[in-house]
Amino acid sequence: MSKHYNPIEHFQQWFYEIKNLDTGDEINAMQLSTIGIDGFPKTRIVLLKRFTWEGFIFFTNYKSEKGKALANNNRASLLFNWHKSQREVHIYGHTEKIPENLSEGYFESRPRGSKLAAWVSEQSTIIPSRTILDKRMEQLEQKFQNKEIPKPPYWGGYILKPIHIEFIKYEAFTKANKVIQYTLQQDYNWCKTSSYRFL
């Protein structure tokens, strides 16, 4: 019988190991690459807020450039570059919006300033000056004074469900990268391979 591998378990081990080592790596920061409507790739940093057995969750403005890109093509990749720990994780797969009630639940847990910022910034739209930005913030503060700030309808989470995950660890003694790759098979089992890549 073939062995059942679980790359998310592997990710969990690395994530908490690096977190506990406290090397100064920004553990939650990941580079999200999408394919734009113009056909070009674009990469930006977003924060990993949750990971589950199904995938990796981040939050954003659905009307942002990345939101538009993902609406057009839900294929995306993530790169965790834990440079100080000499490790990287490359992931690619398909994204989906998470259910609205889960986005609401996460939004509720955010500080008031971040909630207002979600209202004030229609990400990737041009705000012509700092004065206009400050003015919008002021108006929103008044609007929501002494009130709960609801989640904007255009704001929420995505889950990236991986089909391929690559764990890369630099090994000083071999001067090579140890690479462990997991690829999802048609029967939903993961195929695992290990190799060394010289730099």
Ligand SMILES: Cc1cc2nc3c(=O)[nH]c(=O)nc-3n(C[C@H](O)[C@H](O)[C@H](O)COP(=O)(O)O)c2cc1C
């Ligand atoms: C450390 C860091 C964390 C960030 N986290 C997020 C995030 O979780 N979600 C998000 O939408 N943008 C985040 N941003 C901003 C994005 O990098 C990006 O500038 C913004 O989302 C607009 O991207 P887009 O125009 O490609 O959609 C973060 C930026 C930095 C520097």
